[in-house]
Amino acid sequence: MKPIIRVNSLKKRFGATTVLENVDVDFPEGLITAVVGQSGTGKSVLFKSIIGLLKPDAGQVWYRDKEITGADPDELLEIRRHIGYSFQNAALFDSMNVQENLEFPLREAMRIKDHAELRRRVAEILEWIDLPGIENKTPSELSGGMRKRVGVARSLMTRPDVLLFDEPTTGLDPVLAETINNLVIRVNKELGVTCVIITHDIPAAFRISDKIAFLDKGIIIAEGTPKEVAASGHPLVRDFIRTSFNELEV
Numbered sequence: 001m002k003p004i005i006r007v008n009s010l011k012k013r014f015g016a017t018t019v020l021e022n023v024d025v026d027f028p029e030g031l032i033t034a035v036v037g038q039s040g041t042g043k044s045v046l047f048k049s050i051i052g053l054l055k056p057d058a059g060q061v062w063y064r065d066k067e068i069t070g071a072d073p074d075e076l077l078e079i080r081r082h083i084g085y086s087f088q089n090a091a092l093f094d095s096m097n098v099q100e101n102l103e104f105p106l107r108e109a110m111r112i113k114d115h116a117e118l119r120r121r122v123a124e125i126l127e128w129i130d131l132p133g134i135e136n137k138t139p140s141e142l143s144g145g146m147r148k149r150v151g152v153a154r155s156l157m158t159r160p161d162v163l164l165f166d167e168p169t170t171g172l173d174p175v176l177a178e179t180i181n182n183l184v185i186r187v188n189k190e191l192g193v194t195c196v197i198i199t200h201d202i203p204a205a206f207r208i209s210d211k212i213a214f215l216d217k218g219i220i221i222a223e224g225t226p227k228e229v230a231a232s233g234h235p236l237v238r239d240f241i242r243t244s245f246n247e248l249e250v
């Protein structure tokens with residue numbers, strides 16, 4: 001499968017601390033890839049470097065045949081329209097209702113101003129996430145799981161080709177986590193969006209993704225299909241997988 005995003009020898013440090021030592025990884029078009037690894041190992045920094053929020057010290061990131069790392073601000077804006085991003089702890093704007101939250105990317109990134117068009121697009125996406133009619137609710141009136149789904153919807157408003165989710169299920173109860181995992185699968189299968197998720201939920205990563213990339217201390221120590229990664233001889237990968245699946249059995 002052709003990669004839609006390619007990361008090539010990416011390096012990023014903050015002061016004396018090297019976070020991304022040397023990352024080579026690609027995300028195949030049309031598939032779900034999970035990026036896993038211990039806390040503090042650079043997963044979020046990798047995502048932020050991919051979308052150009054952080055400037056890497058060396059290496060390149062490519063979206064199709066366009067180099068994100070070398071893009072000027074106008075080019076970056078254009079590329080970013082194709083890449084949706086859901087931050088870790090993504091929060092909706094508390095002072096805005098659901099309609100205004102979902103309109104925001106359409107107004108900002110796509111310059112859509114027509115009220116009827118904005119209402120139509122918001123109603124359509126709310127229908128799609130099975131939360132029709134909540135346009136006038138504020139985030140504080142929604143449950144945590146509803147807020148998460150609206151957050152995912154917001155990252156879909158610009159109809160991106162790729163969606164990067166940073167820990168969409170962390171902090172949710174297992175049933176809600178499953179709802180979000182299923183939503184990721186629907187985004188991928190029904191909308192044809194390439195999905196990349198950072199997750200601590202290893203069993204879910206194995207279940208829903210086509211590819212897994214294992215990051216540790218700023219390098220990819222294992223990658224491939226879930227089967228290939230499960231067969232990895234790397235001790236940390238083996239430990240991580242064994243612990244995650246053992247927890248399931250108790």
Ligand SMILES: Nc1ncnc2c1ncn2[C@@H]1O[C@H](COP(=O)(O)OP(=O)(O)OP(=O)(O)O)[C@@H](O)[C@H]1O
Pocket residue numbers: 014019038039040041042043044045046088
């Ligand atoms: N803007 C920043 N300035 C300085 N250091 C940073 C910055 N962003 C991240 N770091 C550091 O980079 C390291 C990796 O952080 P990152 O958020 O990528 O970890 P992570 O793998 O996403 O962890 P978690 O699973 O807990 O979310 C951490 O040591 C963090 O303190």
Ligand SMILES: [Mg+2]
Pocket residue numbers: 043044045088166
């Ligand atoms: Mg993180």
